[in-house]
Amino acid sequence: MSEERSLNFIEEIVEEDIAAGKNDGRVLTRFPPEPNGYLHIGHAKSICLNFGLAQKYNGKTNLRFDDTNPVKEDVEYVDSIKEDVKWLGFEWAEELYASDYFDKIYEFAVALIKRGLAYVDDSSAEEIAAQKGTPTEPGTPNEYRSRSVEENLQLFADMKAGKYPDGAKVLRAKLDLAAPNMHLRDPLMYRIKHAHHHRTGDAWCIYPMYDFAHGQSDAIEHITHSLCTLEFIPHRPLYDWFIDQLGIFPSKQYEFARLNLNYTVMSKRKLLQLVTEGHVESWDDPRMPTISGLRRRGYTPASIREFCERIGVAKRENMIDVGLLEFCIREDLNKTAWRRMAVLDPIKCILTNYPEGEVETMHGENNPEAEDGDGSREFPFSRELWIEREDFMEVPPKKFFRLGVGLMVRLKNAYIIRCDDFVKDADGNVTEIHCSYLPESKSGNDTSGINVKGTIHWVSVPHAKTAEVRLYDRLFQVENPQSEDGDFKDYLNPNSLDVIQTVYIEPDLANAKPGTPVQFMRKGYFTLDKYSTADKLVFNRTVTLKDGWVKK
């Protein structure tokens, strides 16, 4: 164990267990999603924790689908979950399903009935809720609680055989109706659902509840450390009770605080709503905090793993600043993304003293962060260039290191130019900038002796290719939409997507590949959208560059 970083509280538990010789030092974790939605960045935290723990302690991790509620689940979700876990860079030991254990779990239930620890209850959901009492008043037993073992056995078999409609009966644990912990007031173990299951089909019409499936599945797999989020703390006594009564492998549950990210929502229910109501395009809309959305946005697996490492693991409720996620992707992409030039908001710049029709080939390294620049590429230079509109000002303020009449800048990997003049249209908009270039200032063999403060990017007008660019901003206008009054959707950011139809890009960008990040110099990191075509290139902005220039 490295001494470099201190351990989080779960690592401490694991190390204590190993030191104590528990489970012969074996570590087996599991990642247990319900296949009822797409994975999001919060799941990434759990994935990194579970798989990371196993990697660190020579253990393994199972991927187990908690598929005990057929009406909400689907193979579409199973497939996406597998893809996302793999993409994040993890390999599971076994792909398992709670539904694989339905026979076994049924036997567990029968065993408890035989011991008088479970009974069939004919009450309605409302009646059961009422009989449970309140946090301050104990619950009251009903007539069904005292049914004989034989009757319960028969009734439960009949439930399984499909003799009753949905809701007619449930199987309950006979525990303690006065327990201060509401979860112990005779919790439901099985309910009737005549529903088609995505894996078991119509084989079953009764399905176990979470509390009678999760711990049992853990035990069947001999999971040593079952990690879940804080809201399951009150379930732990039940988790332990069932395992204890059944005499099965004693998996242990430990709880950590789930990830909350500001300016977004993280519940599957809310994310589903954003999709179905059309507030976003799909589950993998680049504005979504889903793994697939982040992937399409241009986030890398390494950056997400790094993020999960940095946020830490503790029991305190937290709200992580999305700025940290952005830091992680910038840090990664800065080292890997090739640099290219693209002008998002173009204005024409004419070099009045440059020969008409002449074309020069300029060179630029792919990545200045790499030792050898990661190689270089060529791009054409000519008399007319597209430059960024914001790189020119009619009345430049004091520390404006760009263009304005009389000011000089360097064109990246090309010449220094001086702004002489500009042209306006009838509405007063600047339409053209006239500059003269300094022939002796060519990049690579500059003998001008002139130093300029600013360097701007450009694209040669006759050689430029075009692309569509999509700029994304935070999905919500407030840090925590679900804590605000009213509907969380009232706080959606109306400007979360800004589509720029025509952007001028240097010719080489026409060869961009999907999934390969690129930095548009001075503008940010971009990646080709998964639905981009050769006819119509579409780039997504992953994240802006940090902007240290404060106007004013």
Next chain:
RNA sequence: UGCCUGAUAGUAUAAUGGUAGUACGACGGUUUUUGGUACCGUUUGUCUAGGUUCGAAUCCUGGUCGGGCAACCA
């Protein structure tokens, strides 16, 4: 008015009775053919009131504040 949890800079996270540290952010500077990167520096913290102790973020007691729990969801 029940039970369970938690509380350390703006945000996270360490310190496990012995110098409150790290990261991100913010601010300032150096370098720079990206106002990026890199590097340097500055800034801000133990919820509260008592107690134990030579010594408390840490242990004890009371309080305050936050989160969770009464789905045939997970």
